[in-house]
Amino acid sequence: MSATFKTLDELDLKGKRVLLRADLNVPVADGKVTDATRIERLVPTIRELARHDAKVVLLSHFGRPKGKVDHEFSLEQVVPAIVEALGKPVGFIATDWNDLTNAQKGIDTGPAGGIFVIENTRFHPGEESNDPELAKRMASLGDVFVNDAFSAAHRAHASTEGLAHLLPAAAGLAMQAELEALEAGLGKPKRPVLAVVGGAKVSSKIDLLENLVAKVDALVIGGGMANTFLHAQGRSVGKSLAEKDLADTARRIMDKAAKSGCAIILPIDAVVAWHFKADSPTRLYGVDAIDPDGMILDVGPSSIERIQGAIDDAHTVVWNGPLGAFEMNPFDAGTVAVAKYVAKRTHDGKLVSVAGGGDTVSALAHAGVKDDFTYVSTAGGAFLEWMEGKPLPGVQALKK
The missing domain is CATH 3.40.50.1260 (Phosphoglycerate kinase, N-terminal domain)
Structure with missing residues (x-):
């Protein structure tokens, strides 16, 4: 079945900085992830990107911090579950969404094939309002955009919709599997x-x-x-x-x-x-x-x-x-x-x-x-x- 959406094999990934929109909004109790299903579904896409020596930068929301920095909703607490699912190191980059100098440096100095998690996209009010300026700042961190978060696809946010118009973009493997299954369910x-x-x-x-x-x-x-x-x-x-x-x-x-x-x-x-x-x-x-x-x-x-x-x-x-x-x-x-x-x-x-x-x-x-x-x-x-x-x-x- 020929896809109506762009897929990974249509992107040049070799050595690129890939912004991967993930859904890391997973249940956490006492600082530990209690259900890693969404993380596990990301693993094939992350591995495929890393295989091309791409630097993989994970973007996600987590909870409802209401556009402000709130450490209760930091994505840092999700990183150990990603490490466990992948079986390889994952860096965390604390990010100020108004000044991405620190994030840029962390990605640039990271190794080819390296994996990074950037701080909660909802720590800035422009995420949920799909602010074009925030989307541009996000886009400056990468060469390519991959969306593997079907569960957030009904939101027109900066990291789900805005970014896709600013960089070469495609669906990740989990998103692709979901869309193909849905097409088989009700589409055709x-x-x-x-x-x-x-x-x-x-x-x-x-x-x-x-x-x-x-x-x-x-x-x-x-x-x-x-x-x-x-x-x-x-x-x-x-x-x-x-x-x-x-x-x-x-x-x-x-x-x-x-x-x-x-x-x-x-x-x-x-x-x-x-x-x-x-x-x-x-x-x-x-x-x-x-x-x-x-x-x-x-x-x-x-x-x-x-x-x-x-x-x-x-x-x-x-x-x-x-x-x-x-x-x-x-x-x-x-x-x-x-x-x-x-x-x-x-x-x-x-x-x-x-x-x-x-x-x-x-x-x-x-x-x-x-x-x-x-x-x-x-x-x-x-x-x-x-x-x-x-x-x-x-x-x-x-x-x-």
């Missing part, structure tokens, strides 16, 4: 395409649902948001989480789906409890007869079977959001069963499966299948905006 997918969308609230996913019903062949709606749709159909959902004021929105989405030929798959039975806590007593109800005092906390076995039937009919599955309160036993059963089924069909070569979003990644890890989907995005907001059909500034800037 193998049909039929099934989308699975769950989570608590319709209000946070209206744009997503509106976009999907026009693009996919079938849409499974689960989690708390399914209750809103059941309510919109005139069913009683008891004391379940439901945004009853969005009933008209749900009906509009169902009408649009019908006109687009997209089948909406809602739960037909549900696991109901009377307390929102783990290991609460439960009963199974059909969705036409939910106990008025009960809460729907998971899809039931008939719903799981119906979803698995839809998966059997699909060639592509795109997933965002759990089907129940998966953080608590036994309300993880539906999400786990469906995740394992998608993983099996993927393993058997019957399915291309793309998933993303924070809760989704946690749910797939909980089900033990995070590595068994075709692609699992750790991008969060960028993945959601891509699913909503919105252009991502950091990707648009790399277009050919």
